[in-house]
Amino acid sequence: MNTESILESLIFVSGEPVSFKKLEKTIGEDKEKLKLAAGALAKKYEDEKRGLRILIKDGRVQMVTSKENSKYLDLFLQSDLQDNLSQAALETLAIVAYRSPISRAGVEEIRGVNCSFTLRQLLIRGLVERISNPHDARAYLYRVSFDFLKRLGVKNIQELPDFGELNKKELDAED
16 A cells, blocks of 8 residues: 555545544554655655645645745636735734734734624635634634645745744733
């Protein structure tokens, strides 16, 4: 059995992030072996500078396009990301990207306005995802989704411009 080949086929046809748990059930291979195979496959795509990449995040894997081709993809697909998002949505998305995981209250503290509707719209578009808040069971935390990373053509949020500086949890003005 060629695990890498099978994994590549399954990731391709899924079109969305697939959990290693589901792949383990489907292929019948150990989850750790699948993670190693996905990592090896990701390295091959990267080393060969292919038009596709393998993205691994939070126990899931997905096939995405390479960031080097993003400008052509945007032209080809008439990217909805910039054309149809309001200024409020773009600001909220940037805050979630650079400060995640972040609560709705945290986003509102930075923006100074209610962000419930905007966060809901970003959730519907699949650009952010909601996760449980380990410190408050009544609230959620928000972080960017696979789709956000895929549309921007980055493997992780650390590849965003000035991420190290803008990700600081404390604002410089508060020092």
